[in-house]
Amino acid sequence: MDRIYPPFQTPDVQAAFAAFPKTARPGLLALRRLIFDVAEEAQGVGPLAETLKWGQPAYLTPVTKSGSTLRLGTPKSGGIALYAHCQTTLISDFRSAFPETFAYEGNRAVLLAEDAPISDGPLRLLIAAALTYHL
Template sequence: MIPPFASPDIEAAFDVPDVQARAGLLALRRLIFDTAAQTPEAGRIEEALRWGQPSYLTPETGTGSVIRLGIPKGARFALFMHCQSRLIPEFAAAFPAWDRFEGTRAVLFNNPREVEPVRHGWLIKRALTYRIRPPLEIPA
């Protein structure tokens, strides 16, 4: 079950004029909560605004790296990770030639159909457990 938005300000951050971008951001939000529900070691997920973007943290366990959603310059919407983490490089190595990236900080999307639950769920799970797990196995 997808929880309601944590605040009206967070809900407003999803109110973007581009219908495809809004649908994609909401699909990523759903995937974050679905993945978190299947990752009990991450603990409770907190939804907050960081740098004006919806962000997802693991405040109780401290196991995760912040995940952010937003509108980048080079695509309709994006899934952002901490740029100094190993998350995007590990993801790109695990799934070569599948996605577009903005350096080591984001996976870029132009269409909500590009959000793939297995592949992008792998990245989200890795972010939620960043401080407690070695790199995850690549799904078969």
């Protein structure tokens, strides 16, 4: 897992990525990169903190408190997942806008196949909405 950009913020997060199944790692790293890219471009987000929550890589906006936490993981059903806080409307709003584009796990996750292309389209909108949820 060399040449990860941006570098992992903690050894614990790096270990969490190393522990993911080898087949899931590229997609999760692509989601991670997209989260950092969106945070850099979104107005009012500020620096991201990368930490672990429930053993999963989590992304927070501790300086501005503009956003709701996003997490990355591998669901029991397989594939990869982008998790949002289940008490927000993030996933339900996203599902309303893109009902057929993705699979969903209740109000908590967008589910993707391990080999799904991580595009700059709809997922960028979800990430931006999460990182600016409290603005």
